[in-house]
């Protein structure tokens with residue numbers, strides 16, 4: 001099938017100037033990690049712990065019975081969409097999944113993002129949105145009368161992934177303060193890297209960034225770290241960071257964000273975490289990845305107890321259960 005060309009979903013010049021009244025109260029949306037301070041993070045992690053215990057004991061509960069989630073994904077997803085769906089269903093709620101190709105929705109007829117969310121809010125109590133444009137979740141939230149959760153806005157942010165990443169570090173290593181976190185791969189386009197880095201600024205951590213020159217962390221974000229006098233270093237080589245890392249956060253080179261595919265081909269195989277590299281790592285540390293991986297971590301690493309990426313997936317469901325309960329006023 002020919003890839004579908006998405007219509008312009010929002011063109012700021014043609015949008016009505018003011019969102020309609022009756023939008024969700026500020027703070028109920030989850031758009032960026034900037035919304036989360038340490039007390040709220042602590043509360044969410046505690047709720048996620050409770051969700052874990054509840055799921056292990058009972059499989060699910062009725063907390064969100066009668067509530068409906070609309071899952072609106074304009075970009076591919078396995079984990080984020082499936083975990084939101086599983087989270088909602090384990091809490092007794094139900095889901096409208098528009099995740100398997102918006103080409104079957106009215107988006108293919110040219111419907112705008114504001115109109116699509118104003119339609120979905122007629123059926124649903126919360127909308128989870130993934131969209132290729134930076135700022136799209138904010139636009140959706142400006143128009144929706146129900147809470148909007150950003151499940152990735154282009155190369156912008158992916159706040160719920162960062163929350164589950166942080167929850168994973170806390171569960172795996174016992175604490176976040178005092179840790180050295182090394183991020184590897186496409187730091188320029190990786191929205192999970194952007195959100196996690198910002199969230200880690202709430203903690204006393206040192207940060208190491210490993211990427212080729214062309215895929216370095218965006219300058220604005222690096223400047224924030226420097227302004228805050230954080231212990232930060234950049235390098236091209238995993239060998240420079242592996243021995244001291246408590247967390248090795250590996251990411252995929254984001255092919256879909258490259259304007260020039262020849263450049264992608266040059267950088268796509270630069271990093272691969274192998275058992276040989278893991279031999280230089282601490283005994284107590286974790287390797288994480290938001291997934292999908294496309295060669296950055298060798299399959300032979302999977303059996304290493306420090307490989308936390310599949311455990312990370314499950315913790316994501318507990319965190320998203322906690323977040324859905326929160327935005328729907330049940331936490």
Ligand code: NCD
Pocket residue numbers: 079080152158161191192251252254290291292
């Ligand atoms: C990430 C994403 O979509 O940003 N995946 C995810 O949500 N778990 C990372 C990626 O696609 O590389």
